[in-house]
Structures are given as C-alpha cells and as structure tokens.
Amino acid sequence: MDTEFHPLQPFLPANARLLMCGTFPPKRNRWSMDFYYPNFINDMWRIFGLIYFGDKDHFVDAPRKTFHKDEIVGLLQEKGIALSDTGKEVVRTKDNASDKWLRIDKPIDLAATLSELPECRAVATTGEKAAGIVAMLTSTDVPKVGEFRDCVLPLADGRMAQFRHWRMPSTSRAYPMRLEDKAAFYRKMLEATGLL
Numbered sequence: 455m456d457t458e459f460h461p462l463q464p465f466l467p468a469n470a471r472l473l474m475c476g477t478f479p480p481k482r483n484r485w486s487m488d489f490y491y492p493n494f495i496n497d498m499w500r501i502f503g504l505i506y507f508g509d510k511d512h513f514v515d516a517p518r519k520t521f522h523k524d525e526i527v528g529l530l531q532e533k534g535i536a537l538s539d540t541g542k543e544v545v546r547t548k549d550n551a552s553d554k555w556l557r558i559d560k561p562i563d564l565a566a567t568l569s570e571l572p573e574c575r576a577v578a579t580t581g582e583k584a585a586g587i588v589a590m591l592t593s594t595d596v597p598k599v600g601e602f603r604d605c606v607l608p609l610a611d612g613r614m615a616q617f618r619h620w621r622m623p624s625t626s627r628a629y630p631m632r633l634e635d636k637a638a639f640y641r642k643m644l645e646a647t648g649l650l
Contacts, residue, residue, distance in 0.1 A: 455545045457559060462539075465490065465527075470536035470571045472647050475562065475588065476580045477553045478541035486520035489527070490537040491625065494519050498580070498625040499526055501637045505644065510633060533649050536571055538562060540579065540587035552628070553583040564591045565607055568615040575617050576647045577605070581624035588619050597621040600639045602646075618647075 461479060476491065484493045491498035499521045503512030506529060513521045530537070543560035568574055579585040582596075589596040592605040602618040609615055620643045623629055623636045644650045 455547060458544050458546065460539060460542050462488070462490065464536065464538035464567060465530065466536045466538075466567070466570050467531045467534055468571075469531075469534040469573060471534045471573050472576045472578060472644075472649060473536045473538060473567065473571060473574050474578045474580060475538050475540050475584050477558075477584045477587075478539050478544050478556055481546075486518075487523045489521075489523050490539075494521075495627050496625050497627065497633055497636065500633060501625060501640050502526070502529065504633070504637045505641050505650070534573065535649065536567075536574065538567055540584040553581055553624075556583065558583070558587060561587050561591065564588065565609050565615070568607065568617070569609045569611065569613075574615070576602075576620060576643070577617055578620040578622050578643055580622050581626070581629075582621075585619075585621040592619060594619065599623050600642065602643075620646075 480493050486492055486494040499513040500510040504510045513526050515522055540562050541558040542562055545557045547557055548555035579588050585596050592607055594603045594605055597603050599621055602620040605617055605619050607615045623631055623639055
C-alpha cells in the first residue's frame with residue numbers, strides 16, 4: 455500500500471468566507487477535470503448548479519463527460535468559497551475511492567489554511583471522514599448531517615480563528631440520498647453563511 459500525496463493545491467480565494475473540505479480525490483483515472491470533485495459521477499457541481507442556477511446540469515459538459523471548470527472557478531471566486539481536503543497524505547487500504555478504506559496519515563494543516571483566509575467564518579466538510587478530521591483538529595464533537603459546531607482554533611500569528619463547522623452529506627453517488635435532498639442541506643448552509 456503506497457502513500458498518496460494530495461495532487462491539488464488548495465483553492466483559496468482571498469475573499470473566501472467559506473472553506474469546503476472533502477477527504478481526498480479519487481484516483482486519477484476517475485478524474486474528468488483537474489479540480490476538486492473531479493469524478494463525473496460526483497454530484498457536487500450538480501448541487502451547485504441546482505442551488506445557484508436552478509439547473510443541476512448548469513456546470514455539466516455532457517458530451518465530453520466533464521464539467522465547465524472555468525465557470526465553476528468563476529462562481530467560487532465571486533461568492534468567496536475556498537476548497538481543500540482534509541487528507542494531505544493518505545493510504546488506500548483497498549483499491550477504491552471509498553472514504554471507508556482511506557487511512558489519513560497526514561491531515562490538513564487547518565490553522566495554516568485559515569491563516570490565508572482572514573474572512574472565513576465557516577468550514578463545511580463534505581462527508582463523515584472529513585467531518586471527523588475537522589472535529590479532531592478543533593477538539594469538538596462531530597456535528598450531525600446538516601448541523602454545525604462553533605469552533606475556535608489558534609493561528610500561528612496569535613489570532614484566533616472563530617468559525618462554524620458544518621457537516622454536509624457526501625456528494626458521492628454511493629451516499630444514499632436524493633440529489634435534491636442533498637442540495638437542500640447545502641442551500642441551508644450557504645444561506646446561513648451569507649453566500650445565497
């Protein structure tokens with residue numbers, strides 16, 4: 455079992471009020487683009503299309519089986535939404551993309567990431583394992599799906615980051631929830647964060 459290092463740099467717009475964290479990308483052969491949530495059957499960008507444009511296929515490039523990355527990036531920059539993952543170094547204990555079989559050997563340096571996002575007031579984790587990592591790093595309980603915990607984290611410069619940790623449903627198709635129901639959870643979080 456080989457250690458994998460995160461293949462993407464964090465996406466950190468300077469105006470970000472929300473940091474969304476998944477666990478770790480799937481293997482490259484499942485990618486449809488070089489960006490977060492790259493698997494074409496992952497529903498993250500369908501959820502964002504539904505919430506912001508009323509159309510789950512707004513960001514979908516169906517003929518090429520990919521997403522319109524430039525449009526996604528533009529929306530994230532406009533709204534102030536950053537992206538990273540909670541795993542920086544991981545081992546897949548089975549040869550698949552399931553979080554269940556992912557061992558995180560080195561988690562995100564959350565304090566360093568938040569140091570680069572002075573306006574960030576919320577961290578949304580997109581799945582159970584990611585939620586567990588943020589809860590561990592902040593010494594808080596894991597929120598129930600759709601709920602949050604208030605967190606305080608000391609930063610290297612002496613400041614304290616104060617934010618809400620929201621636990622969102624996984625956008626994987628393996629997570630047993632309808633797209634519209636997942637979108638309702640994300641909508642509630644985005645509204646509460648002032649991004650809708």
